[in-house]
Amino acid sequence: MLLHLSTWSEVEGFLTRSKTVVVPIGSNEQHGPTGLLGTDWLCPEIIAHEAQKSGDILVAPTFNIGMAQHHLGFPGTISLRPSTFIAAIGDWCRSLSTHGFEKIYFLNGHGGNVASIEAAFSELYAEASFAGRPRGFACKLKNWWELKGVTALANSQFPVGHGSHATPSEIAVTQWAYPDAIKTADYAPKIAPTGPIREAADFRARYPDGRMGSDPAQATPEKGGDLVRAAAAGLLEDVAAFAAEVSPG
Amino acid sequence: MLLHLSTWSEVEGFLTRSKTVVVPIGSNEQHGPTGLLGTDWLCPEIIAHEAQKSGDILVAPTFNIGMAQHHLGFPGTISLRPSTFIAAIGDWCRSLSTHGFEKIYFLNGHGGNVASIEAAFSELYAEASFAGRPRGFACKLKNWWELKGVTALANSQFPVGHGSHATPSEIAVTQWAYPDAIKTADYAPKIAPTGPIREAADFRARYPDGRMGSDPAQATPEKGGDLVRAAAAGLLEDVAAFAAEVSPG
């Protein structure tokens, strides 16, 4: 069930059978010569939308701009500062909590978001901790590539040159979902370099075409479809486990 | 051209022929018994995506959560505080500006966003004004229903009961784009009450089913299609005028 295509009374109905909501979250940032700028928010959106076709989960609108300051040297990247990102995640969760959601599950598509999202959870929990009261809801972050079975599949598909940015697995997922938007390029070098991540100017100097450690030429829509199906199944299982968790005390 | 389905080098190419970007912006909030929660961000997204099919404009990802604090009494509403919203709009604009965009055009779908978006523009301009330097980019806000021809068309379609929230025109637009998500209900009263907007508890007491002044039963997908075509044409014209504006001095 897609929240944005539902009415408020449909969501009210959903809350009578579940207190859990899934938020796809990602980033809009350069993904090398052929990766779509939307890759990191499209992947969790594609997976969550696929999963809700076969499972009774509620999927919120996609949080499509994340923490991508290091990619700002490449046109089309849009980033929040961590402080803004933390404030916005907080308002999303506070909003959902007012309706009675007790489990807020973020399906993430961007490694660079992880620290800020976890800091945002702590910021929300701290409000309750300083006040000496229960928070009333729990948050969970899961990267889509860490869903059950996904990493193993990606490793078998791309044993060499998977890398960490503009990876063939994420590009394959978007190829499957947006076949009209498949791009090609000659990659030089075939496998991109690796190294640390700092400010945008440093990033562009280290990684001239935007890739980190990856060879995206290996992506195909078929591999993407396999990844989406594995991830969607893993998501339903992981959300069910989170929803079933009981608070202590 | 959709930014999120493009690569960074395609955006780099676009920048050689235009310095203008269009950002659909809205809100995810209750829209009465039959309106989709996504209505206010779907409408500008639908219109902007339609427009870019026939005009060479660049459409950014949709800014889908806005200032909807007054709707938080209804499940599914997600809102930013104005301060968070202002910070986030600022980071979007600062990001786009680093790439050389000089005109940032927000196509808005939610009246409740207007004050915060304009305050965000002033916050951005103030950084330059306090520093005594040019800002380097200009921002513009346009509500989709104020695009040329749209209000006249909506008035002719819905001479009575248009109202100001969960209007038949916005619901018609989403019906045209998402025909599988059309909902029906008996409205009582036929035309909803009107009044002031304050905090969520006050709002729900005044407007029990969420509508303000509207009779959404008049919406049809056909009327929606007419509105989208009018708005898309109006958008291309308005964006062209904004892009053509020359800075003084």
Next chain:
Amino acid sequence: MLLHLSTWSEVEGFLTRSKTVVVPIGSNEQHGPTGLLGTDWLCPEIIAHEAQKSGDILVAPTFNIGMAQHHLGFPGTISLRPSTFIAAIGDWCRSLSTHGFEKIYFLNGHGGNVASIEAAFSELYAEASFAGRPRGFACKLKNWWELKGVTALANSQFPVGHGSHATPSEIAVTQWAYPDAIKTADYAPKIAPTGPIREAADFRARYPDGRMGSDPAQATPEKGGDLVRAAAAGLLEDVAAFAAEVSPG
């Protein structure tokens, strides 16, 4: 009754007969070759002080610095950033609310303040909306030129060249109240240009002497007096209506 010339026990007494307070709010910013820098806060102060002579309203101190970033290219302008302005309006309202005021009425003298003031109201309401509780007070913004009868009078006084900044009507109001501070100048052109409002450098380039669309030479103290009397009467009526409003539910 002027709050700043009262004691706390006099205000305590006022609260037994009314829960409404009027806050004149404006800006301190250039007003062209002859307009006083204080024009935008003096006008609502003059009107509110006049009104309280004949009606039992409580007038708070004047909030004299607003959002005027675009005027910072002209000496004497003092501006808050929107974020600071929003925080300050919040603290004023929170303060007044602790005393039991339930209706806080802002009589505004500066168009550039509107977005930030409305965003400030939403920020205040959002605190309650996120907490799922009533706010306890309502805010209202009214521009003095929108009080009953004022625009019609100004249109009849200044059918041509009223403009939108450094207008003959606002200058007339200050001339009536501060006859010793009337200034004269040769205006070239007679009617100033119009256009968009952006950062200070852009503003000064577009509007070299600070006026927008106006011909202030038409102002006279007599016209100002007529405007003040009309506005004061309109204010008493509008405040009474706001005070009489009953909360739903």
Next chain:
Amino acid sequence: MLLHLSTWSEVEGFLTRSKTVVVPIGSNEQHGPTGLLGTDWLCPEIIAHEAQKSGDILVAPTFNIGMAQHHLGFPGTISLRPSTFIAAIGDWCRSLSTHGFEKIYFLNGHGGNVASIEAAFSELYAEASFAGRPRGFACKLKNWWELKGVTALANSQFPVGHGSHATPSEIAVTQWAYPDAIKTADYAPKIAPTGPIREAADFRARYPDGRMGSDPAQATPEKGGDLVRAAAAGLLEDVAAFAAEVSPG
């Protein structure tokens, strides 16, 4: 010269002969059974306005709401939080600096403001210090009762029962300026208690009628006039010394 009754070009002219501006700053807060709520911003305003009649100084609008959280238990008090106050002082100074003011002199009327004002100065200086550059302007805080000759005069006028809040000296100053707003009351005890300052509830419990250590019954308009004349002379001298200061290096 009063900035708010001047035009921007008159301020431009003033800047050719001086880079110094005086800002009266105070608080709007309870002042015991007979003190005006505006006392703490009226006093510096009265003194500065008196001083500019005989000296060529530029007086900005009065910053009339300060840090008075401890007085919020008494109706009519309006307070900023220190964080808001610091942000607002910062924006005032940044605004004035854009025009070329190099010395910003705050004439203060409220002891409770001192810490926040000094913290605000440090916040402004820190921007430059972190950037390793000169700030371009200097700030100075002076309490009006510390101007040359004033404390000695007040001690001679009120050798007993001067106290620290709702003092006879500040009340005398407002009596001189606003003789129509003189209030009387029976004070019990004659001299109010003293002690620490904490949150509003604690304050009201300690100081039931709002006074701290004072016997305001001693105030007279005549004593107030003497204080104003002494303070105005002291202000001109102190501002001149500040204006004459030369930066090192």
Next chain:
Amino acid sequence: MLLHLSTWSEVEGFLTRSKTVVVPIGSNEQHGPTGLLGTDWLCPEIIAHEAQKSGDILVAPTFNIGMAQHHLGFPGTISLRPSTFIAAIGDWCRSLSTHGFEKIYFLNGHGGNVASIEAAFSELYAEASFAGRPRGFACKLKNWWELKGVTALANSQFPVGHGSHATPSEIAVTQWAYPDAIKTADYAPKIAPTGPIREAADFRARYPDGRMGSDPAQATPEKGGDLVRAAAAGLLEDVAAFAAEVSPG
């Protein structure tokens, strides 16, 4: 009792006999040619640790970075902005309050901290004042040199050239505690100049070797020991008085 060398249950035990905690607070900043960068946080730490050997007080970890923006022109200085400092002090106090501490005593070692610390207290109190409720804890700031007997002793030890920064008394205290870290230098001039404090560039130009008004050559470990013993005794007495204070009402 040192909090950081205790377990949580030992602190729980302490709370059954006292609700007071002592926080040494200072700054890490240049202290002239021979003063340690840590001087201003080491002094209150040394004194508080000494005091807890003979009195049953609980000493929290040292808050070692304060407001030292003006010293940033000298290597090794680390400063918080006032706004950051205020936020951090707030979180410390909120944390301690959750455990039941009702009296939070800051023993300060840096004059430049005073305004920000007092503003932080007001910020904390204001939360309660705006909410119309008791705060639940009281804060106190004491500079170590103002403890009973300390100033008199320092005056007798250093009748000339004590000054206000890199003073012989503070340097003596660190010499007593860290005899292996005693440094020497030729001071020119013998007694440093005095003047105002502004941004870092201005400070370094005025005070080339970092001292203000002082002749640190007079410091000896023996004098430092005498100061520490006097201050430790004064601290125990002052903390006891604060702990014994009863709230009104």
Next chain:
Amino acid sequence: MLLHLSTWSEVEGFLTRSKTVVVPIGSNEQHGPTGLLGTDWLCPEIIAHEAQKSGDILVAPTFNIGMAQHHLGFPGTISLRPSTFIAAIGDWCRSLSTHGFEKIYFLNGHGGNVASIEAAFSELYAEASFAGRPRGFACKLKNWWELKGVTALANSQFPVGHGSHATPSEIAVTQWAYPDAIKTADYAPKIAPTGPIREAADFRARYPDGRMGSDPAQATPEKGGDLVRAAAAGLLEDVAAFAAEVSPG
């Protein structure tokens, strides 16, 4: 070399041979029945201070309060909110950068700090990325238990019951450094439970004595000494590698 026991000119001298500074960073929080509240800031401090005895590194004062909101249910815990923590880390780094430090190395002692510290780095980098300029310095975070050889040693010392909070390895380190502060207790159960981390009330309900997955009874000062020596050696090697890194482009 310990920064706080050095003078500014000694730091100036250090900067001629290295641009790298090491900041021990941790948290002050409950560590189960026997662990010291200071454990998480003492461990990196102990290791860094040990390392500087044999290597020419500069060690800054210890950042002793971190993100420990989940431990606030246990007396003695002091926590910053993530937003405060991020602001404070930012000011530390900006301060150190003004002196010419180009590599800022944080040796961390608390897993709960990681997200906020990394978010703080991104916040700092983002300032430069939004401005399109190099940052001028690089930050690195290393948990002390991830230094070369340390995890292997801890695994061999504590093959069972190491756990993740109040671990025998961290307690052993503090036992070695503070033998007078060794505490004992009967642990029930011997090995503490594991699970998720949320707000403080939830944490205390899940982990009644504060431990997570650990059996601290295995700690000895001797094992602690071995860990410190391994970590100190690993630190020198890791800092040298970071210092030797060359920026691209």
